[in-house]
Amino acid sequence: MKKSVFLLCIVLFQQAIGQENYPRDAFRSPLDIPLILAGTFGELRSNHFHSGIDIKTQQREGLPVYAIADGTVTRIKVSHWGYGKALYIAHPNGYTSVYAHLQKFSPEIEAFVKEAQYRNRSYEIEVFPEYGQLKVITDSLVAYTGNTGGSSGPHLHFEIRSSLSERPTNPLLYGLDVRDATNPTLEALYAYPLSADAVVNRSEERVQLSLNRQADGSYLSSEVKATGTIGFGISAYDRQDLAANQNGLYELEQKVNGRVISAFDFDSFSFGETRLINTLIDYEYLSKYRRRIQRCFKVNGNDLSIYKELENDGKLTVLPGMNYTVEITLKDLAGNSTRVIIPVQGNREEPEQKKQIVKTAHYISSGKPNNFDLGKVKLFFPPDTFYEDFYIDLRSDKDTVTVHNNSVPVHKNFTITFDTEGYEEAFLKSAFIARLDERMRPDFMKTYKRGNTFSTRTRSLGTYTLARDTVPPVIRPKNFKSKQWLTNYRYLSLLISDDLSGIASYEATLNGEWILMEYEPKNNTITYNFDDKILDKKQCDLKVVVTDNVGNSTTFTSSFFRS
Structure with missing residues (x-):
């Protein structure tokens, strides 16, 4: 009954405030230190937008994390990767706060988690406490900052989401205080010929434009001579005052002759659309040069909800003899901005650099299912695996297949199937499908073995092969020796590793428990x-069993004394 009333309050509240009204005095900061950000909301990450803010924790772990408002814990997840130890708290005003990469939880929550872990005999768990079972009040301790999961250093990943839709919103919209009087930085500017007849500065390919800094801090680009439909892209980042981190932009606006033709911001987005980041950026350029270009125009497959205004998909149709002034403004949430002016002249010129299209024996129709039989290897691409049609490079040699290269973004999982008929049973027992990295080292792929076939599902193009792992994992004590007295020790630690297929599971018992x-x-x-x-x-008596991903197992036993 209480939960139903709570959900009804959420609905009424969200209807009342509207989609774009964010309470600026409803939440306190999750930390009692000045907020300095290592990452911003909507920041461009690998295959996803950053869904929160990363708060620096003074390069250390163990800082107290506080509830930003009254609420109840609705979800706790502990993972080896991803968010690591994460806590979700629902608040009566319709929002849920998320705290991730935690070192540990507050004593009451920690006891609840430990009980669930022992009950399930698993470190990795996901639990959903009954509504009201773990209540918190504003300023109460809920956790300690850490470095768990996929974190690359100590920090607090913090989110604010809608409790109903779980759609994340920019936490800085709620009045959190971050010092920022620094304008966004424009690194580079690019022009794109988009239509079949388009030419930019005698090129049918992407062109980088030179930039000149003006006295007022704005930029003026070199003149663009073009014809046909063109678009622009920028490489840029934002900084706050107290950090050198190159963070993501909050807002971009593009005008042509004073009229807005595209504008987007990072107030909010849904997790279901986050992989569409690969349509916002120039993915091919990223794969070659490790730099992200944000397109100011939309391409096929871009169904992002971040756009506030859009005319002609943010593209400019240039007519011969006409002049245009394009103005792109980069903004942060504090109101700082950087502007670039691009003069465009309609001028039909013969291209010196032609568009390069490499044709292969295989072609992808992106909206249809695509099957390819390469003999010992078969490939299946479901509809909409890719955003556009293109010629795909497929090569197969014995137990290895090359599936194009990483210059094309993949939206859905596709399937690779190896025919294993004729291989010896001993080989197949310890074999798996591996993706070869840039140094041709095998990375384990989850492998499904059915009859005479091995298959895997992936969203990464590249080279795949059948690899074999016959070496079991290694287990070594880290902070103790056998027969040692450990009376004053707080913890027991071991090192476990596997050089090829990786750790699949581990289990430990002490005196049989x-x-x-x-x-x-x-x-x-x-x-x-x-x-x-x-x-x-x-x-x-300690016993530890570690198993790798193909079933090789190692057992470690040792005894120690404790009083």
Whole structure:
């Protein structure tokens, strides 16, 4: 009953405030230190937009994390990767706050999590407490900052979402104080010929434009001589005052002769559309040069909801003899801005650089299913795996297949199937499908074995092969030795590793009872906290079993003493 009333309040509240009204005094900061950001909302990441803000924690772990308002814990997730240890708190005003990469939870929440982990005999868990079971009030301690999961350094990943849709919104819209009087930085500007007859500065390919800084801080680009339909792209970033991090832009606006033809901002987006980042950026350029260009125009497959205004998909049709002034303004949420003016002259010129189209024996029709039989290897691409039609490069040699290259973005999983008939049983038992990295080293792919076939599903183009792993994992004690007295030790730690297919599972027992060992794959460490259980024996017999992804297993045993 209480939960139903709570949900009804959320609906009424969100209807009342409207989609674009964000309460600026409803939440406190999650930390009691000045907020300095390592990452901003909507920042361009690999295959996704950043869904929160990353708050620096003074290069250390263990800072107290506080509830930003009254609420109740609705979800707790503990993962080896991703968000690591993450906490979700629903608030009565219709929002949910998210705290991720945590070191540990507050004592009450930690006890709840540990009970679930021991009940499920698993470090990785996802639990949904009953509504009201774990209540919090404003300013109450809920966790401590850490570096768990996919974090590359200590920080707090913080989000504010709609409780109903789980759509994340920019936390800085709620009045959090971040010092920012710094204008966004424009690194580079590009022009794109888009129609079949388009030419820009005698080129049918992307062209980088030179930039001149003006006295007022704006930029003036070199003149563009063009014909046909063209578009522009920018490489840029934003900074706050107290950090050198190159963060993402908040807003972009493009005008032609004073009329807005495209504008988008990062107030909010849905997780379902986040992979469409690969239609906003020039993915091919990223794959070659490791730099992201944000397009000021829309291309096929771009169904992003971030656009506020859009005319002709943000493209400019240039007519011979006509002159145009294009103005692109980059903004941050604090109101700082950077502007670039691009003079465009309609001038029909013969191209010196022709558009390069490499034709192969295989062609992708993006809106249809595509099957390819390469003999020992078969490929299946569902409809809309790709955003555009193109010639795909497919090559197969014995137990290896090359599926194009990483210059084309992939939206959906496709399937690679190897025919394993004729291979020896001993080979197949320890074999798996691997993707070869740039140094031709094999990375394990989840492999489905059915009859005489191995298959995998992936969203990465590249070279795949059948690899074999016959070497079991390695287990080594990290902070103790056999037969050692560990009375004053707070924890027990071991190193586990596997050089090829990777760790699939691990399990530990102490005197025959299952114990929780926290796995940190970034440093290959599993750790047991002695506070978890009261040991009733002086001599403790430890057993750890680690299994890799093809079933090779190693068992480690040791004894120690504790009083």
